[in-house]
Amino acid sequence: MASAVRRLKGLVAATFTPMTTMSDLNLPVIQQYVDYLIEKQNVRNIFVNGTTGEGMSLSVQERKMLAEEWVKHAKNKMDSVMVHVGCLSLEDSKDLAAHAASCGADAISAVSPSFIKPSSQDALVMYLKEVAAAAPSLPFYYYHIPSLTGVRYQVFDLMGKMQKEIPSFRGVKFSDVNLMDFSLCIHNYKEFDLLYGVDEQLLGALACGAHGAVGSTYNYLGKTTYKMMAAFEKGDLLKAQELQHTIQKFMVYVFDMGWGLPEFKQIMSLNSGIDMGPARLPLLSSLQPEHHESVKSKLKQLNPL
Numbered sequence: 001m002a003s004a005v006r007r008l009k010g011l012v013a014a015t016f017t018p019m020t021t022m023s024d025l026n027l028p029v030i031q032q033y034v035d036y037l038i039e040k041q042n043v044r045n046i047f048v049n050g051t052t053g054e055g056m057s058l059s060v061q062e063r064k065m066l067a068e069e070w071v072k073h074a075k076n077k078m079d080s081v082m083v084h085v086g087c088l089s090l091e092d093s094k095d096l097a098a099h100a101a102s103c104g105a106d107a108i109s110a111v112s113p114s115f116i117k118p119s120s121q122d123a124l125v126m127y128l129k130e131v132a133a134a135a136p137s138l139p140f141y142y143y144h145i146p147s148l149t150g151v152r153y154q155v156f157d158l159m160g161k162m163q164k165e166i167p168s169f170r171g172v173k174f175s176d177v178n179l180m181d182f183s184l185c186i187h188n189y190k191e192f193d194l195l196y197g198v199d200e201q202l203l204g205a206l207a208c209g210a211h212g213a214v215g216s217t218y219n220y221l222g223k224t225t226y227k228m229m230a231a232f233e234k235g236d237l238l239k240a241q242e243l244q245h246t247i248q249k250f251m252v253y254v255f256d257m258g259w260g261l262p263e264f265k266q267i268m269s270l271n272s273g274i275d276m277g278p279a280r281l282p283l284l285s286s287l288q289p290e291h292h293e294s295v296k297s298k299l300k301q302l303n304p305l
């Protein structure tokens with residue numbers, strides 16, 4: 001008898017890592033952060049220690065402390081905690097994967113190593129297989145983000161290999177604009193979860209059949225994005241387009257200012273009232289106090305709390 005596998009659906013907030021002004025972890029605010037996501041953004045899934053969480057800038061020990069804290073506060077409140085365990089070192093990734101299982105995470109995910117890159121698709125799958133095997137009871141999601149890793153294998157080609165080689169393989173977190181590759185994955189591998197990761201064009205991915213989405217903006221635009229998804233599901237394409245366009249206008253404002261992850265972290269502090277602290281070096285924010293009112297009023301138009 002086939003076992004019932006729980007599908008991961010809806011929005012997944014890629015969490016920021018709260019830090020102090022000295023760049024240490026600020027774990028005590030995580031409980032409030034979890035409640036904020038549920039109550040204010042209607043978001044019940046989180047992706048911890050990923051790009052938005054500055055996972056690669058954290059030590060293995062810090063990543064373990066964060067995974068434990070997020071799981072502790074999300075348990076019985078949220079639907080799913082996925083922990084990103086990708087590292088440059090296979091041993092570190094395996095260590096983090098085993099730790100995620102031991103602390104009660106619901107799933108793990110890993111990017112490809114990006115400094116010394118896999119020498120072939122098969123080498124990448126062998127690498128991911130070892131990571132996944134360190135937490136065999138947890139669903140494993142490949143994290144495809146070629147703009148950061150520089151590893152650009154078609155996911156469609158990799159999926160067949162991962163399906164064959166990795167017993168716990170459950171899906172892909174697909175952070176790329178190549179909707180043809182994404183669409184091929186969905187249509188050829190229907191039993192796997194395909195989660196989209198370019199928030200500003202989620203509507204296109206929904207049209208391809210995306211099962212859900214993982215991203216940074218769902219921390220503060222979760223509700224608005226859910227409205228867009230609901231309009232799409234009801235067949236009200238005009239309303240869905242309007243909402244996606246509204247979100248895009250905010251992103252254009254952000255990108256035109258030359259902003260990125262360190263500024264997103266500040267935007268989250270401004271919107272949630274929870275102090276996320278600064279991003280860790282080598283990132284440095286250029287959002288100044290004089291921008292605060294403008295950011296707040298733009299977000300208020302998008303996502304009235």
Ligand SMILES: CC(=O)N[C@@H]([C@@H](O)[C@H](O)[C@H](O)CO)[C@@H](O)CC(=O)C(=O)O
Pocket residue numbers: 014015047050051052053175197198199200214215216217
């Ligand atoms: C490159 C990047 O950081 N992409 C983000 C997006 O959510 C991105 O912030 C958003 O689409 C705005 O460009 C996510 O795909 C990353 C993510 O989910 C993560 O934190 O792991």
